[in-house]
Amino acid sequence: MNASTRSSLAGRVIKAAATAVALVMTLAACSSPSALIANASDKSKGSNSGSTTTVRIAAQPYPLYSDIWVAYEEGYLKEELAKAKASFTWDSFKSGPLVNEAVAAGNADVGYMADLPAIIAKSTGQDISIVSNVAYGEKALAVLVPKDSPIKSVADLKGKKVGYAVGSYAEHLLALLLSKDGLTLNDVTSANLSADDQVAALQNKSVDAIVIWEQYITKLEDDGTARVLADGTGIKRGNMITYFTTDYAKQHPEVVKAYNRAVQRGADLINKDPDKAAAAVSKDFGVSADQLKTIWTRLTFTTKLESADIDAIKQVEDFAWKNGILKSEVDVDKLIDTSYQN
Known part of the structure; x- marks a missing residue:
């Protein structure tokens, strides 16, 4: 490091x-x-x-x-x-x-x-x-982006603003996913947000992505706000x-x-x-x-x-x-x- x-x-x-x-x-x-x-x-x-x-x-x-x-x-x-x-x-x-x-x-x-x-x-x-x-x-924690976001892969998060709870297991997942593409947490702009604040930030597009858990994943998918970019499958x-x-x-x-x-x-x-x-x-x-x-x-x-x-x-x-x-x-x-x- x-x-x-x-x-x-x-x-x-x-x-x-x-x-x-x-x-x-x-x-x-x-x-x-x-x-x-x-x-x-x-x-x-x-x-x-x-x-x-x-x-x-x-x-x-x-x-x-x-x-x-x-x-x-x-x-x-x-x-x-x-x-x-x-x-x-x-x-x-x-x-x-x-x-x-x-x-x-x-x-x-x-x-x-x-x-x-x-x-x-x-x-x-x-x-x-x-x-x-x-x-x-593995699928109960995920990186979400707005449904209409141009972001298509974890690599696309470079230089983007990502909301998550610092010190939570979401931070670990994000670091693991970034590392697969040769990136670190320093390659994104981190916003330390509670789960509820992450939802609001994604809805008003003040962040480019969030790292969040259930029940939020299902609710945001069901209401058409977000889609899953990546989850913990195979790594967490x-x-x-x-x-x-x-x-x-x-x-x-x-x-x-x-x-x-x-x-x-x-x-x-x-x-x-x-x-x-x-x-x-x-x-x-x-x-x-x-x-x-x-x-x-x-x-x-x-x-x-x-x-x-x-x-x-x-x-x-x-x-x-x-x-x-x-x-x-x-x-x-x-x-x-x-x-x-x-």
Whole structure:
């Protein structure tokens, strides 16, 4: 990596770190950080009589995590956690970085997100353990361009403005795709945008392309706004994972196992009865049941962490470290703890 590339990447990391510090301060100052939460839970869904612990779940409202949402809406979380004498709270945050900050500020015990944000959290010193998969899917993350864009290939992105969330797994995909054409992130103008802001920017054509995940891919294709330029097929597995704080997991291993059982029940329902599963959660993502079932064809839902998943996560860590995204190297073998698998 040349000096210019390292300097550019370091600049993005510094900006992201500054934002993270501000968010931690905001969260630490609020016993209930409602301004940063997309939705607060119906408390009755997580309450169990006779519980001896309450696990605080930091959620995200995206179809990538559908098996967890099915477990929530269908009552599997409540049922399985009751067997471990646990209740839960559920607050749905607007992004993965906000989940990280909620955990870092001591407001959550468990969060779920894509591969890269979890690795970044560990590299900043958060004492967390990845305890399960949530899903993976090479086609659930993609580069989109306006439907009428003259851009025909990733190589055409050179010199163009691309919107994506810095520090997200979208950044990794973009870097991988550019590298196939001998390009780097320095060859595009990067705009650090949230998913919703990416959509607006693409619609008003203030960016030439975005790198975004589901449900946005399907919605933008269906309404004729955008088309897929490239996705992760063959180059990025795209793992979604669940992590617990290490202290909580060690103190309450049966709760972690119960959580994983509940999520696997959600995955099983998606696979066996997608109509019922979609009816339960499509409203949570702002899509129709039919759109959600289309999205699910691009994802595999499972809590199991297989060797292919672990290898893919190691590749993400290697990329992030070599490109100056991480504050310190992360030992993925120590980050992942498969002892909680059922």
